[in-house]
Amino acid sequence: MSEPLDLQRLADLSDDDLSAAYTPEREPWLRVNFVSTVDGAATGSDGLSGTINDDADKRVFDTLRRRAHCLVVGAGTIREEEYDVPRVPIVVVSRSADIPPTLAEAPPGRVLMATVATSDGLADAREALGEDHVLVLGEEEIDLVALKAALAERGWTEQLCEGGPSLFADMLAAGVVDELCWTVVPRLTGGDAVRIATGAEVDVALRPALLLEQDGTLLGRWLVEAQGAGWSTT
Known part of the structure; x- marks a missing residue:
């Protein structure tokens, strides 16, 4: 079983501390970043993720982009x-x-x-x-x-994918994802909005590695436990 995580306040971390908290465990490293509501919607009513993110999500989003060698979208x-x-x-x-x-x-x-x-x-x-x-x-x-x-x-050994949901599911099925960075904003939207992964059926075990909080928003790092063909130690 995973060790329980301490909930850390995002505001207590400097920009350098926050960047260090997202250091990959090896190279190459492919992380996927998503935001969703508590009820699992990956977008707002307009079909865009920008309508559900907030300042806490934006800070981590910017940190991941600064760390990345490339974006895959x-x-x-x-x-x-x-x-x-x-x-x-x-x-x-x-x-x-x-x-x-x-x-x-x-x-x-x-x-x-x-x-x-x-x-x-x-x-x-x-x-x-x-x-x-x-x-x-x-x-x-x-x-x-x-x-x-x-x-x-x-x-480009630190690779950042920002979706969409079907690409994320395909990447999980291919075994190339090392980490999910997932922000949960304190909102409920109902409806039939898309989830963060759609399409390919997968069953992937995750291990929580970091949990941050700001104004009710939760921001976590989830590491993929069972690697597939895309994993490399080089």
């Missing part, structure tokens, strides 16, 4: 949340290889595409991003084990 989530170009390279996961509009004018090398050989948009993505920035990882389905390894080969 599904193309649908980038479009829905209207991502700006982040300070670190962003890897768009898309079988269609369609570059989201908000990233179309990004500086060279800041956007990578992870896609498949059969994608209709492969040639356009190569022309727009450069061949070195388009990762072809499978024929029909994206090989997420190969994706994690390819990013680590570029020196």
